[in-house]
Structures are given as C-alpha cells and as structure tokens.
Amino acid sequence: MKRAFIMVLDSFGIGATEDADRFGDVGSDTLGHIAEACAKGEADNGRKGPLNLPNLTRLGLVKAHEGSTGKIAAGMDGNADVIGAYAWAHELSSGKDTPSGHWEIAGVPVLFDWGYFSDHENSFPQELLDKLVKRANLPGYLGNCHSSGTVILDQLGEEHMKTGQADFLHLRRLRVPDRLSRRDFWSG
Template sequence: MKRAFILLLDSFGLGATPDAAKYNDSGANTFGHIAAWAAKAGTPMNMPTLEKLGLAAAAHTACGRWADGFSQRDGFTAAYGAARERSTGKDTQSGHWEIAGVPVEFDWGYFPRTVPSFPAELTARLRELGNVPGFLGDCHASGTEIINKHGDEHVATGKPIIYTSADSVLQIAAHEESFGLERLYELCEIAFKLVEPYNIGRVIARPFVGANGKYTRTTNRHDYAVAPPAPTLLDHVKNGGGEVIALGKISDIFAAQGVSRVVKGADNMALFDALLKVADEAGDGALTFVNFVDFDQAFGHRRDVAGYSNALHEMDARLPEFMAKLREGDLVVVTADHGCDPTWTGSDHTREHIPMIFFGPGVQPRALGISDTFSDIGQTVAHHLGVQPLSNGTNLL
C-alpha cells in the first residue's frame, strides 16, 4: 500500500534564490529572519520535530548559514534539501503548479503599482456588468489594511473594494451582510472573464464582516483561477485510479482539475485536524495535498514576525500526531510555494528557495542538495505512487 502527503507551508521560504535581485528580493530569508528575530528577542525558536527531520540543514543548504537557535548538525531522520523555482515570478499558482510538474513557461499579466492600478476600460465594464455604483481602492494593497481603510465607505455606498499585489491577481472585497456573499461571488465570476485578455491568473473573493472601521475577513474566500496548461501530478494520480484529496485552497489553485475530494478549514489548526482525519481515511494510491495558508495570508503578508513564529511552533508541536498515523508505504513531503519574509519591505511574496523534506517509514535519511525546479517534488511523489511520470522533474528518492 502506497500513499503520499504534500504538506505545504504557504510562503515558508529558506532564503533568496540566485535570481532574487530581479524581484528586488536579494537578502530575503523567511525562516532565517524569523529565527534571528526570535533569538534577538531572547526567545530562540524551538521546533524539535522539524529540526530533527532536517529543516535547519535544508535551510543551510539553501542559504549557506544555520538558522539562529538550531544546533543539530547531523543525525537527521528525513531526506532533506531545497529547491529553486524554474517559473518566472513568485506567484501562488506558479509555485503549486511547478511542484505538480508544470512550470509556468509564460509570463503572467500583472497590474502596475500606480493609482489606479486597473485599466479604466476594465473597471468600467465590471461596474456595468456587475451593476455596482463604482469601486474603492484600485491599487496595490494589503488586504486587511484596505478593508479597514475603506470598509465604512463600502458599507455606506455599496462600492466594492478592489486591489492587487505582486501576484497576478485581482481581489474584490465586500461585506458579507451589507453587500452579500453570493453577490460578491457573482461579481468575481464576471471579473474572472473580463481579466482573461490581461492574462491574469486569479480573481479572489475576499468577504469580510464587522462595522465602524473594525473589519475582519471571513473564511468564505474563494479563488477563481486559470486551470493549469498541462496535466499535473493531481491529474496523473486521479487518472491512475488514486483519490486526490485537496485540503484548504488547493482545489481553487488547480481550478479543481485532478481533484477528487475537497476539504476546507478555517485556519491552520483546523486544516491540521482535517489532515489527521484524512490520514485515517485515505486509501491505497491516494494523494493528500494540503495548503496551510495562515503562514502567508495571516502573517507573511501582514509582516507579523511573532505571529509567523508562533504558527511554526504550533505546526511543529502537532506534527508528531500526524506522524503517528503513518503506515508502511506512506511518503510525506514538507515544502512551500515561495517566500513571504515578514521582515521584508512591502507586503508581497519573496523569491526564495523552498524546503524539500521527505519522510516516511521507508525513506532513507540523506542530504538531497538543491534542485533546479520545484517539479522534482512532484516527480518523486509520482514515482512513489507508481503513476505516469510527469513531463518535468527528477525522482529524488
């Protein structure tokens, strides 16, 4: 019996890639800078499970230095390494697709850092088809900041809040109660069709609740995403008769392509609870792919170093629960899709190496070095499950 689990810690980078200067990210290091911050604060990070698996060693492989507070230098229990992205940019979709064997060989469209950010003809058509009185925002912004800035006016006028980022994305925020959740979804569906000529990867519905300048986003986010341009690992597993279980936003990122079952969760720990349940249920040949989004959404983009550190400690403390459920023939990989250094300037992703930490009952511990593509992860999983090889990547085990 063989099963596979991809545990993706969204945005958990291990240090800038050689081409990071093209993205103004030279020196970015999500893990390293969080560890340095914690050590300086007098509370060094303590993640014994991930450290024993080889996390700090993988980071040393990626950036040439050991993270502050991590002292283990040998005796690791996983096959560990790091990977560099072949795709251009540092987008969510690009990272996930490349892991699954489909690097993005084209350039996404992006909206400029101007105010307004969106073309006038686009917003005019969206206003007309969406039957809204206008828009607020229309700029690059942090999602939590922009809803608190414009939330009162949005509720008073019914004008949705639109914004973008360094990702290929158009985001629309609206109040669940005063504007309506289904109406927001309908507006995003219209926008998704309208941005097609601009080669935009996603339109994201960002519902929120609250009043009087104090607003919080809800768990009813929905991504309208372009489908991968070629079959991915998910397709290969599903076509080979295995179940593909997508936890969190995985199904949205792959436009539901190759997905058998969708499991949602309100936050990292809710998703971890779901992962434990799936670990009991998943059958032979199953692929479970989970995205722990809080690292990116709640802490990386918010530049919340303490929150990011706490979330990593929570994850490390719970991993033994999951590991206790592993069976003979199981393969697990802990990885990421890009960086989002919470000490970096701005609020965007950072171009970084990602971890590749493979473990399971049959995995022999060893150093894997640095892969030139995230697709090595997907190819290794495909080989383990015995499905059709991917068109990109090398089996590492």
C-alpha cells in the same frame, strides 16, 4: 509509498534566489530572520528564547534551510534526527508569485510572464471592473491600484466592511485573480 504530502508555507522562505534583486528581495530568508530575532530575544512576547519547531525540524526544515543558505538558522538544532524527506529548490518560473510557484511544485513551471497591469493607479480597465461589479452583484469597488495586502487592508478594510464594496488591487506577487473574501478580488 502510498501517499505523499506537499506542505506549502506561503511567504515562508528559506533563503533568497539568484534573481532576488529583480523583486526587491536580496537577503530574503524568512525562517533565518525569524530564528535570528528569537535567538536575540527580540520575539519574547508571549514566548521566550530560540525558535523551537521540533516537528518541522524532524521533518527536515532546518536541514533544508541549511542546504539553501549554507548555514543553520540561529538557535535551531542542526543535528536533530530527521524522519522525513526534505529538499529546497530555486524556482524556474519567470515570476515570483503564488500561482506559478504552486504550478511549479506540481511539476508545471511557468516559463512565460503572466499578464501585468502596469498602471499603479486605476490599474484595472474600467470595462473589466464594470463587468465584475455587475456579474458579482457588488455595490461598487475600492482600491483599483497596486498595493500590498496589508497596506490595502489598513487603508480600505474598514470601508470595505461597512459598504461591502470589493477591494480591487494588484499585488506585485500575484498575477492572476484570487478570491480574498466574499467581496474582495485581488489580482496581480
């Protein structure tokens, strides 16, 4: 084999892990829930019928889901010919976050807890914020709290776009700084 491709679909789970209760994720199964909604006609807005992912199905997505959950996602073809290699896994890493998941996929599980900012408001030390604002030449910052990405965008997205101030937030899934946009910084 000359090449291998690892396809990562962030936040697209195929079943919950045994420690899902630690993260409020009992019953998680993004593919299964989307397929179920499609099969029930609850996703018929611009599309109709069961979830149809022929290429991902042939690459093994439905079989991987079945292996992880013990069932075939509603309305999906569990008997399709598979032309790719597929697998499912349960993370060994300590947390539930994008960086440690990517590290583990590449063969380096994170068997320790990343640092956390425990305060829900004023999550980041003022000294850190001051340094980031100065170093990145920012007009200021917004947020400085724990939040989900969609909630903080609803709350502060418009102000961010008008002022150029950076949004600093601590996502429960992320544990190291990631760049959101030119002027946004997320951490977790």
